[in-house]
Amino acid sequence: xxxxxxxxxxxxxxxxxxxxxxxxxxxxxxxxxxxxxxxxxxxxxxxxxxxxxxxxxxxxxxxxxxxxxxxxxxxxxxxxxxxxxxxxxxxxxxxxxxxxxxxxxxxxxxxxxxxxxxxxxxxxxxxxxxxxxxxxxxx
Numbered sequence: 403x404x405x406x407x408x409x410x411x412x413x414x415x416x417x418x419x420x421x422x423x424x425x426x427x428x429x430x431x432x433x434x435x436x437x438x439x440x441x442x443x444x445x446x447x448x449x450x451x452x453x454x455x456x457x458x459x460x461x462x463x464x465x466x467x468x469x470x471x472x473x474x475x476x477x478x479x480x481x482x483x484x485x486x487x488x489x490x491x492x493x494x495x496x497x498x499x500x501x502x503x504x505x506x507x508x509x510x511x512x513x514x515x516x517x518x519x520x521x522x523x524x525x526x527x528x529x530x531x532x533x534x535x536x537x538x539x540x541x
Contacts, residue, residue, distance in 0.1 A: 418460040422453040422467060424474045429499055431473030437480060437507035439490040445498050445515045454493040462488025473500070 432451055434441065451474050457463055462485040467476045480488055496502060504511070513520075 418457045420455040420457065420460075420465075422455070422476070424451045424469050425449060426451050426469075426473065426497065426500070427471075428497070429501070430497070431501040431503060432494065432496055433473065433475045433503045433505070434478075434492065434494065435476070435505040436478040436490070436492060436509060438485075438509065439478065439492055440510045441504065441506065441512070442491065442493040443502065443511070443513045443516065444493065444495040445500075446495055447498065449497055450495075451497070451500065452493075452495040454495075456491040456493070458489040459484070459487050462486070463490060 426449055428449070430451070434453075453467075453474075453476055455465065455478065462481050463478055464481055465476075465478045467474065469475070478490065478492065480486070494502070
């Protein structure tokens with residue numbers, strides 16, 4: 403039980419919440435590129451794009467964002483090696499008229515109050531089945 407409590411305390415210490423807010427004009431776009439995360443999409447009436455990043459082991463993430471007249475670009479990638487133990491949830495709250503482009507790799511997506519067309523392409527290649535070593539029998 404003590405081990406579980408210690409692990410829970412460590413998890414709380416390495417959990418971090420970051421909030422990014424961008425004032426946007428009507429018809430702006432949001433481009434998000436992330437991997438191995440949960441993405442939640444919400445719509446509202448405010449002229450603001452808000453991204454709430456809830457990161458576990460935040461040291462395992464690289465985050466970059468930029469804004470121009472067309473919209474907001476947000477990239478959250480896991481760092482090599484230490485990123486394997488990092489987790490993340492990205493809650494995107496955008497104006498009703500915002501065009502959202504998601505480039506996702508192994509993600510979960512939740513959308514509410516969504517109108518439009520969602521296209522999800524197939525994977526480029528089928529995952530390889532693990533190969534078992536050949537067994538030899540001695541006769």
